[in-house]
Amino acid sequence: MAFISSGYNPDKPMEDRITDIGPRKFDEFLPPVIKKNFGEWDYHEILEPGILVHVAKSGDKVYTIRCGGARLMTTSHIREMLEIADKHCGGHLRFTTRNNVEFMVDDEAKMKALKEDLASRKFAGGSNKFPIGGTGAGITNIVHTQGWVHCHTPATDASGPVKAVMDDCYEHFTSMDLPAPLRISLACCLNMCGAVHASDIGLVGIHRKPPIIDHSVLDNVCEIPLAVSACPLGAIKPTKTELQGEKVNTVAVNENRCMYCGNCYTMCPALPLADKEGDGIAIMVGGKISNRISEPKFSKVVVAYVPNEPPRWPTLTKTVKNIVEVYSKNARKYERLGDWAERIGWEKFFELTGIPFTHHCIDDFRDPAYYTWRQSTQFKFTSHVK
Amino acid sequence: MAKHPTPMLDELEKGPWPSFVSDIKQEAEARAKNEKGLDYQIPVDCPEDLLGVLELTYHDQETHWKHGGIVGVFGYGGGVIGRYCDQPQQFPGVAHFHTVRVNQPSGKYYTTDYLRSICDLWDLRGSGLTNMHGSTGDIVLLGTTTPQLEEIFYELTHNLNTDLGGSGSNLRTPAACLGKSRCEYACYDSQLLCHTLTNEYQDELHRPAFPYKFKFKFDACPNGCVAAIARSDFSVIGMWKDDIKIDQEKVKAYVGGEFAPNAGAHSGRDWGKFDIEAEVVDRCPTSCMSWDGSTLKIDNSECVRCMHCINVMPRALKIGDETGASICCGAKAPILDGAQMGSLLVPFIPVEEPFDEIKEVIENIWDWWMEEGKNRERLGETMKRMGFQKLLEVTGIDAIPQHVSEPRNNPYIFFKEEEVPGGWTRDIADYRSRHQR
Numbered sequence: 001m002a003f004i005s006s007g008y009n010p011d012k013p014m015e016d017r018i019t020d021i022g023p024r025k026f027d028e029f030l031p032p033v034i035k036k037n038f039g040e041w042d043y044h045e046i047l048e049p050g051i052l053v054h055v056a057k058s059g060d061k062v063y064t065i066r067c068g069g070a071r072l073m074t075t076s077h078i079r080e081m082l083e084i085a086d087k088h089c090g091g092h093l094r095f096t097t098r099n100n101v102e103f104m105v106d107d108e109a110k111m112k113a114l115k116e117d118l119a120s121r122k123f124a125g126g127s128n129k130f131p132i133g134g135t136g137a138g139i140t141n142i143v144h145t146q147g148w149v150h151c152h153t154p155a156t157d158a159s160g161p162v163k164a165v166m167d168d169c170y171e172h173f174t175s176m177d178l179p180a181p182l183r184i185s186l187a188c189c190l191n192m193c194g195a196v197h198a199s200d201i202g203l204v205g206i207h208r209k210p211p212i213i214d215h216s217v218l219d220n221v222c223e224i225p226l227a228v229s230a231c232p233l234g235a236i237k238p239t240k241t242e243l244q245g246e247k248v249n250t251v252a253v254n255e256n257r258c259m260y261c262g263n264c265y266t267m268c269p270a271l272p273l274a275d276k277e278g279d280g281i282a283i284m285v286g287g288k289i290s291n292r293i294s295e296p297k298f299s300k301v302v303v304a305y306v307p308n309e310p311p312r313w314p315t316l317t318k319t320v321k322n323i324v325e326v327y328s329k330n331a332r333k334y335e336r337l338g339d340w341a342e343r344i345g346w347e348k349f350f351e352l353t354g355i356p357f358t359h360h361c362i363d364d365f366r367d368p369a370y371y372t373w374r375q376s377t378q379f380k381f382t383s384h385v386k
Numbered sequence: 387m388a389k390h391p392t393p394m395l396d397e398l399e400k401g402p403w404p405s406f407v408s409d410i411k412q413e414a415e416a417r418a419k420n421e422k423g424l425d426y427q428i429p430v431d432c433p434e435d436l437l438g439v440l441e442l443t444y445h446d447q448e449t450h451w452k453h454g455g456i457v458g459v460f461g462y463g464g465g466v467i468g469r470y471c472d473q474p475q476q477f478p479g480v481a482h483f484h485t486v487r488v489n490q491p492s493g494k495y496y497t498t499d500y501l502r503s504i505c506d507l508w509d510l511r512g513s514g515l516t517n518m519h520g521s522t523g524d525i526v527l528l529g530t531t532t533p534q535l536e537e538i539f540y541e542l543t544h545n546l547n548t549d550l551g552g553s554g555s556n557l558r559t560p561a562a563c564l565g566k567s568r569c570e571y572a573c574y575d576s577q578l579l580c581h582t583l584t585n586e587y588q589d590e591l592h593r594p595a596f597p598y599k600f601k602f603k604f605d606a607c608p609n610g611c612v613a614a615i616a617r618s619d620f621s622v623i624g625m626w627k628d629d630i631k632i633d634q635e636k637v638k639a640y641v642g643g644e645f646a647p648n649a650g651a652h653s654g655r656d657w658g659k660f661d662i663e664a665e666v667v668d669r670c671p672t673s674c675m676s677w678d679g680s681t682l683k684i685d686n687s688e689c690v691r692c693m694h695c696i697n698v699m700p701r702a703l704k705i706g707d708e709t710g711a712s713i714c715c716g717a718k719a720p721i722l723d724g725a726q727m728g729s730l731l732v733p734f735i736p737v738e739e740p741f742d743e744i745k746e747v748i749e750n751i752w753d754w755w756m757e758e759g760k761n762r763e764r765l766g767e768t769m770k771r772m773g774f775q776k777l778l779e780v781t782g783i784d785a786i787p788q789h790v791s792e793p794r795n796n797p798y799i800f801f802k803e804e805e806v807p808g809g810w811t812r813d814i815a816d817y818r819s820r821h822q823r
Contacts, residue, residue: 005537006511006537008540013460017460019461020592023549023581024500024547025491029495034568039575045646049654068404069518073406074409074514075413094496095494095519125399127401127408136649136651136652136654148443149436149440149528152449154449163398167401170401190719192725193521197725226762229761232722263721272453279448291615291691292694296727298727311397311398333665334694
């Protein structure tokens with residue numbers, strides 16, 4: 001391959017440099033019907049799973065078809081979307097905050113043609129390129145992270161487990177049969193990039209072994225005080241050790257205090273902790289972001305560990321599916337998963353789902369842990385009380 | 387013939403959900419064919435090597451990316467996430483696999499011309515792989531080599547009039563819900579506020595000057611479609627101050643079954659006939675609604691604007707006319723000292739160009755946090771360490787009951803010395819004159 005210059009001159013790097021121009025302004029890209037009725041919408045309806053209509057005060061309508069997306073996508077795939085948008089939508093499209101893609105048209109006949117076209121497109125392996133759904137009280141796309149595709153701190157993959165879970169929950173993406181929307185998110189480590197801490201179901205990669213200390217390079221590649229202060233539990237202290245007859249500065253990890261969060265590795269490349277047998281996924285439930293009826297809630301850990309089982313993570317998908325189905329069967333209309341679990345009590349949640357309760361789920365992190373224990377005699381007798 | 391066998395990844399081509407594996411394979415094939423005759427600026431088999439290293443990772447179950455990576459473009463301190471494979475001999479196509487964050491238009495509306503020009507740029511100078519979009523909002527161009535970074539940046543700025551997004555200890559790329567563009571609940575123009583503040587604070591976005599990262603997100607109503615309250619240090623959430631508008635005829639149309647509740651969001655199951663008492667009046671968190679069989683009433687002074695009744699009957703109930711926003715501060719993920727959601731700082735603020743009131747709150751917070759925040763301490767943690775009162779003080783906001791979900795239950799109360807008559811300088815001799823030892 002021969003180098004092709006863009007016009008940039010590496011000998012004069014600051015010459016002709018444009019900076020601080022920010023993003024393109026959104027209104028350059030709005031479809032005409034959106035631009036015309038901006039801020040003048042009257043109401044909307046969900047016509048069927050994945051298809052919305054917004055009606056403006058002027059009487060104008062815009063039909064939206066929402067399609068699932070893998071988030072990790074190629075330019076070939078994007079170009080196919082562009083071809084569809086050129087063919088049906090006057091060259092406009094948008095993406096949602098959960099990484100679905102939305103195609104918009106301004107009349108019903110166009111919408112039907114678009115729908116037919118989208119539904120017909122499949123990848124060579126057989127999966128749908130543009131599954132229509134993700135609206136109303138169902139399961140929409142999974143907000144997720146980089147995993148083994150690009151990140152250096154994950155305890156699990158992202159794209160793989162997400163594909164496996166969405167395949168299993170697909171019927172709820174293409175229908176609106178749950179008591180309320182159910183948001184699933186995945187993060188591949190405790191940094192929790194994305195929305196795991198506030199989702200109906202959150203999947204988070206965890207480690208179970210303390211870091212391995214690369215004493216031979218640690219002092220050369222790490223700012224030791226940063227590694228020390230990176231620990232939420234004060235498990236790391238600076239120390240000296242003898243290595244091939246030479247004294248080197250390094251750190252010591254108190255393994256009884258370490259809960260394997262991996263934040264010291266984020267700060268110090270000489271403290272890797274990934275491990276095939278150790279790593280896996282914790283499952284959290286009951287979080288929400290909206291202020292509808294109840295206030296926003298954090299998700300809570302209900303399964304401390306399921307193993308990584310590439311390529312399809314069967315234990316994970318089975319556990320998620322079970323939670324979804326038990327919630328679906330028992331919750332009342334409009335009740336988010338967290339609202340339901342709090343109404344019936346967590347002991348009932350564990351009984352109905354059959355998820356074994358273990359000591360790992362009892363909070364032991366600093367002062368606030370106390371507030372998660374039960375300061376009351378109010379409880380329900382379940383199979384847990386022997 | 388694929389370069390590396392990928393038996394495990396091949397399993398992820400099955401099933402109905404769009405397969406990222408099938409997609410990457412189609413890109414690998416397209417690059418191999420190279421119908422446009424491009425002189426690819428990074429290895430043509432980059433996507434195949436990505437599948438190769440991912441397959442190896444599925445076998446080893448430990449990531450194969452080296453720690454960190456510091457790359458970028460001159461003039462900026464962030465925007466590119468450097469990444470190197472730890473098996474570069476086996477997978478030379480991803481020996482360098484840097485990510486370029488590109489600032490997205492707010493609300494993520496695009497024209498095909500614009501996205502096509504990004505694809506053209508990326509096909510030539512990158513892997514052909516992307517994330518649409520990163521969690522913070524950026525267009526993510528996934529995988530290129532160091533020498534291409536300046537070339538990509540030059541083309542982005544000169545030809546596409548588009549800048550990089552943020553990374554590092556700075557203002558990250560702001561994001562908004564789609565707001566007034568296609569939602570009748572929008573209380574302010576979240577896209578415009580997002581775009582305006584992104585431009586206002588370009589320096590803070592491109593050149594890390596903060597103790598740690600800082601995010602803005604803009605939700606136009608309390609439904610939280612961009613999750614501002616959970617995913618941004620500074621969350622602006624649309625709000626109204628006057629009454630919910632009720633169209634009684636349309637309420638009757640819901641009761642009569644003419645309109646589907648919640649715009650039809652539950653149509654996949656038979657939940658019975660719409661029951662306005664059970665589904666709206668009794669679910670109101672403040673019980674401020676009543677229905678006498680023909681008229682729906684709302685005691686708006688008791689309403690907390692949770693959106694439930696409006697969400698259930700969007701054709702009959704509308705947000706008020708006196709609109710603005712609330713500001714919540716301090717949301718963050720767990721590391722280091724626990725997850726936080728945004729805490730209410732400003733109950734109601736007007737949101738009108740040029741948004742000076744909002745900028746003032748932002749800049750007051752930054753002045754304080756940039757000085758007092760510890761290394762790698764998020765705003766939420768600084769608030770916990772120094773106290774919510776300090777945040778009120780630096781923003782010049784008076785304490786009001788809305789700032790708490792409940793008053794404190796411990797009596798460890800600090801007073802300012804000037805609040806206490808006589809101050810704190812006291813003489814033990816004077817005390818002893820009244821109290822023998």
